[in-house]
Amino acid sequence: MSLRQQHGAEIDAILARYPQKKSAILALLYVAQDTYGRLTDESIREVATIIDVPPTHVFEVVGFYTLLYDENVGKVVLQVCDDVPCAFCGAEQLVSTLESKLGIQCDQTTPDGMFTLQRVKCLADCNRAPLLQANLDYYRNLDTTEKVDDLLTQLRERIAKNDRISISGRLAEI
Amino acid sequence: MPPITEHVVLRDNDVPNIADLDVYIKHEGYEALRIAVTEKTPADVINVVKEAGLRGRGGAGFPTGVKWGFLPKDVYPRYLCCNADESEPGTFNNHQIIDRNPHQLIEGVALAAYAIECQTAFIYIRGEFAAGALRLEKAIADATARGYLGKNAFGTGVNINIVVSRGAGAYICGEETALMESLEGKMGQPRLKPPFPAIAGLYSKPTIVNNVETLANVPRIVLKGAEWYRKNGTEKSPGTKVFSVSGHVRKPGNYEVQFGTTMRELIYDYAGGMREDRKVKIIVPGGASAAWLTEASIDVAMDYESLAAAGTMLGSGGVIILDETVSAVELAYKMDEFFKHESCGKCTPCREGTHYLVKTLHRLNHGGAQKNDIAKLHDIYNQMAGNCFCLLGESAVVPIRTALKLFPHEFEEALAKSSARHAIPLTLAH
Numbered sequence: 001m002s003l004r005q006q007h008g009a010e011i012d013a014i015l016a017r018y019p020q021k022k023s024a025i026l027a028l029l030y031v032a033q034d035t036y037g038r039l040t041d042e043s044i045r046e047v048a049t050i051i052d053v054p055p056t057h058v059f060e061v062v063g064f065y066t067l068l069y070d071e072n073v074g075k076v077v078l079q080v081c082d083d084v085p086c087a088f089c090g091a092e093q094l095v096s097t098l099e100s101k102l103g104i105q106c107d108q109t110t111p112d113g114m115f116t117l118q119r120v121k122c123l124a125d126c127n128r129a130p131l132l133q134a135n136l137d138y139y140r141n142l143d144t145t146e147k148v149d150d151l152l153t154q155l156r157e158r159i160a161k162n163d164r165i166s167i168s169g170r171l172a173e174i
Numbered sequence: 175m176p177p178i179t180e181h182v183v184l185r186d187n188d189v190p191n192i193a194d195l196d197v198y199i200k201h202e203g204y205e206a207l208r209i210a211v212t213e214k215t216p217a218d219v220i221n222v223v224k225e226a227g228l229r230g231r232g233g234a235g236f237p238t239g240v241k242w243g244f245l246p247k248d249v250y251p252r253y254l255c256c257n258a259d260e261s262e263p264g265t266f267n268n269h270q271i272i273d274r275n276p277h278q279l280i281e282g283v284a285l286a287a288y289a290i291e292c293q294t295a296f297i298y299i300r301g302e303f304a305a306g307a308l309r310l311e312k313a314i315a316d317a318t319a320r321g322y323l324g325k326n327a328f329g330t331g332v333n334i335n336i337v338v339s340r341g342a343g344a345y346i347c348g349e350e351t352a353l354m355e356s357l358e359g360k361m362g363q364p365r366l367k368p369p370f371p372a373i374a375g376l377y378s379k380p381t382i383v384n385n386v387e388t389l390a391n392v393p394r395i396v397l398k399g400a401e402w403y404r405k406n407g408t409e410k411s412p413g414t415k416v417f418s419v420s421g422h423v424r425k426p427g428n429y430e431v432q433f434g435t436t437m438r439e440l441i442y443d444y445a446g447g448m449r450e451d452r453k454v455k456i457i458v459p460g461g462a463s464a465a466w467l468t469e470a471s472i473d474v475a476m477d478y479e480s481l482a483a484a485g486t487m488l489g490s491g492g493v494i495i496l497d498e499t500v501s502a503v504e505l506a507y508k509m510d511e512f513f514k515h516e517s518c519g520k521c522t523p524c525r526e527g528t529h530y531l532v533k534t535l536h537r538l539n540h541g542g543a544q545k546n547d548i549a550k551l552h553d554i555y556n557q558m559a560g561n562c563f564c565l566l567g568e569s570a571v572v573p574i575r576t577a578l579k580l581f582p583h584e585f586e587e588a589l590a591k592s593s594a595r596h597a598i599p600l601t602l603a604h
Contacts, residue, residue, distance in 0.1 A: 017337045019251075019294065019377060022359035026301070026342045051359065064361040064518075066343030067301045084263045084462065084508045085421040085494045121345065121512050122263040123302055126420035126492075127427045136304035169304025174312070 003046045007031050011050060021051040025061055029068055030168035037167075039070045066120070067136075069167065074109045074116040075159045077167050080132040083122040089129035090143050095119065097148050098132075114159055115152075136169030175435040175475075177443075178406055182414045183390045184267075184430045186274035193309075195316045198277040204322050206397040207281050210288055211332045219289035223392060225400035227412040232257055232348075232385030233463070233489050235411075235478045238392075242290050244372040245380045253376040254287050254295035255357065255383045259341055259348035261300055262461035263512055265492030267416040267428045268386035272299070272306040275390065276313040282389035284323055284334045285396055290382055293333045298353050301342040310338045345516035349564055350383040351375075352518065363520045364564040387416055387491075407433035411477035415491055419445040422452065422497040433477040437467075440476060441495055452497035456580075460489020462509050463569035465576040502581035503588040506573050507535035513570035524567025527558035531574055533600060538588045542597025548585050551578060 004011060014027045028050060032043040039062055048055040062068045069077075078098065082091045095106065098117055102110050109116040125131055128140035139151050158164065164171040181187050191197045198204070210219050224239030245252060256279070260268040271279055279297075287295040299307050314336050318324040327334050339357060341347045347356045351365035354376045375381025391413065395403050404412045411433035417440055420426045424446030431440065437457060441447065448454060457467040459476070465486040467474065474484045481488045496505065514528035531554050537543045544550075555571045562568050578585060 017339070020358070023339070023357055025359040026340060026356075029342070030340070053359075057360075061359070061361055064344065065301070065341070068342050083512055084458075084505065085496070087508050088421065088496060088500055088505075120343075121515055122261055122265075124260045124266040124269045124300070126264055126266050126418065126494075129420070129426075133302060136302055138305075169301070172304035172308055174305045174308045 003028075003032055003035060003043065004050065006035060015050075022053055024051055025053075025058065026065070026068075029058070029062065030170055033069055034166045034168045034170055038072055039068060044070075067168070072109060073167060074114050075165055075167075076114065076134050076155050077116045077118065078132055078134050079118045079120040079123075081121070081123040081125075081129070082119040085126050086122075086129040086131065091130045094130040094132065094142050094148070097145055101148060101152060114156065135165065135167050135172075137173050175432040175439070178414055178430060178432060181430050182394050182403070182406070183271060183278070183387060183416055184275065184428060185278065186270075187430075192275050193273075193277070193313075195277060195313070195320070202397060203277055203393075204281055204317065204320075206393040207284050207288075207322060208328050210285055210396055211328050211330045216289045216291055219285060219396060222400055223289070223395055226395045226403040227400070227410075228388065228391055228395060228403070229411065229478065230385055231387035231391075231415070231491065233262075233460070233487075235488065238384065238388055241372070241384075242286070242382060244370075245290055245382070246373060249380050250291070251294065251379055252290055252292040253379055253381040254283065254290060254292045255350070255353060255376060255381060256283050256286075256295065256297040256386060256389055257348060257350065257353060257383055258297050258299040258303065258306075258386050259345075259353060260303075260386065260490075261345040261348055261516075262463065262490040262492055263509070264418060264420050264458060264494040265461050265490040266418045266420075267491060269303065269306065270416075270428050271386055271390050272303065272310060276309050277317065278393055279386055279390045280310065280313050280317060280323075280336065282392040283336055284327070285392045286382070286384060286389055287334050287336070288332060292382075294335045294337060296357060296376070297336065297338045298347070298357055299338060299340055300347070301340045304340070307338050307340050314338070344518070345512075346518045346564075346566055349566065352564075353383065354381065361518070363518045364566075366563075408475075408477050408479075410479055415476065415488075417476065417491045417493050419493045419495065421495040422449045422499075423447065423495050424449055431476070434475045434480075436472075437474050437476060437493075438472045440493060441472070445495070448495070448497055452499070454495060455498045455500060456494075456496040456502065456505060458492070458494035458496075460487050461492040462512055463487075463565070463572055464489040465572050466580060468580060501539075501588070502577045502584045503535070504539055506577035507532070507539050509573035510535060510570055513566065513573075517566060517570070521563035521567065523558045523561040524563065524570065527554055527562075527567065528570050530554050531570065535574070536600045537597060538585065538592050540598045540600075541592050541595030543589050543592035545589070545593065547589060548578070551585075
């Protein structure tokens with residue numbers, strides 16, 4: 001099924017927000033990557049057709065922005081802020097804990113396809129370091145191993161129930 | 175400076191649940207907008223903001239009312255872009271405004287749109303603020319349902335349409351022309367200026383770009399007047415400023431204070447002093463792009479003029495306080511790693527310069543340094559300074575230059591230590 005067949009109403013609502021269709025590109029790519037788990041070449045071409053631009057333009061945009069994934073990622077993308085000041089407030093410890101709990105290094109995905117781990121730059125929540133985003137929901141003050149364990153358990157339960165799983169944050173918790 | 179008696183922007187501190195529309199309305203919410211569209215002309219709104227002396231909080235500190243007056247006469251449509259791409263390391267006040275006082279931001283956007291006669295305003299919000307974007311969309315929908323926004327605001331026929339648009343992870347999109355490129359559906363790379371956005375901005379139309387905190391000040395200014403607003407702050411930096419204080423303080427957080435409050439007051443009276451009573455070593459007063467200060471400057475007043483006189487800037491208001499456990503060489507590495515990661519690749523001095531800064535700083539920190547590495551660092555930033563296409567590259571010069579100036583002996587020590595160690599390969603993402 002095409003993107004339009006699956007999400008016609010949402011796509012029309014997105015297009016209606018902008019004076020020019022091309023402006024809808026990021027919002028449509030978010031819909032596409034949530035639908036297919038990542039941005040496949042086919043989905044990128046579909047977005048190009050919807051906004052009426054050459055596919056190369058959309059490929060270029062996908063390569064530019066860090067929240068657009070054209071490679072396989074897990075059901076949940078964990079993004080740890082390792083920037084200043086987090087780097088001096090426990091971020092490195094948080095990265096090591098996650099690497100050992102998940103048995104992977106940064107920029108890798110667990111063999112069961114559940115989690116991808118990444119380092120990212122400032123998430124604008126520096127007073128609650130160390131912190132991460134899981135599918136763009138914030139989890140703050142992760143300064144003990146127990147808190148990391150609880151977080152992973154909670155996320156595994158959500159994945160099992162398919163509860164608000166959106167790598168693009170379209171279903172973020174408000 | 176004495177503490178403020180009421181918050182102007184972070185009113186969530188004084189009014190619980192102000193994010194709820196009914197609570198916001200009960201506390202004078204949307205009153206400024208109602209009065210503006212029913213009783214005042216757009217020029218009246220611009221004038222009061224000018225008289226208040228409100229200055230842009232995004233970094234440049236330019237007078238907001240003056241900026242609004244730059245639009246060419248009789249050219250329509252016009253666009254307003256609220257810059258909610260907050261990504262400067264150490265800065266998180268926009269985030270709190272969006273999360274806890276969203277209606278005041280929405281009302282500020284609506285007032286600015288009315289003032290500049292714009293019918294469609296965009297809030298360009300960083301992609302990571304996914305929940306924030308949903309919260310703003312809900313706030314807009316709630317206010318529209320009451321008839322405050324939309325095609326017929328307060329029954330006056332005034333059209334105020336606000337659109338929330340998410341970015342997708344790129345610090346450079348906080349640069350105003352890159353923001354507009356991104357909103358137009360392209361890679362977020364900055365444009366050559368002139369033409370300035372006021373003449374040819376979004377979709378080549380006259381455009382005003384304002385920061386979140388700037389616009390969140392506007393409803394109170396319009397409602398309470400310029401004189402009320404000027405009770406806080408200094409003559410040249412009137413009003414309050416929300417400083418994001420982070421790092422090795424006991425109570426990191428956002429503190430809204432009068433302009434002119436000293437750094438010492440911010441650290442010890444507001445942020446609870448230093449963890450474990452350690453000594454302050456490095457103060458980054460306005461985000462990663464601001465030159466560092468040391469404890470010797472702790473009595474500097476936090477306003478645009480005083481920080482400029484101290485050789486740095488107020489910038490984004492992101493105040494990072496680091497204690498003596500932090501190495502200046504490592505801090506310079508982390509900061510330039512940030513700029514390298516976020517360089518858009520458009521111009522050579524920034525793309526290549528940040529790459530070589532990071533490679534050299536990595537060697538100094540982790541082994542395999544070469545004996546001319548310190549000279550090389552000076553050489554690299556000197557080649558970048560004044561030659562980059564936009565401020566991102568120019569900002570990348572600041573941490574390394576300031577680190578070398580303030581802590582030269584640490585670089586010498588790092589060089590000696592690192593030369594004796596084997597190199598660790600550096601994997602550069604992107």
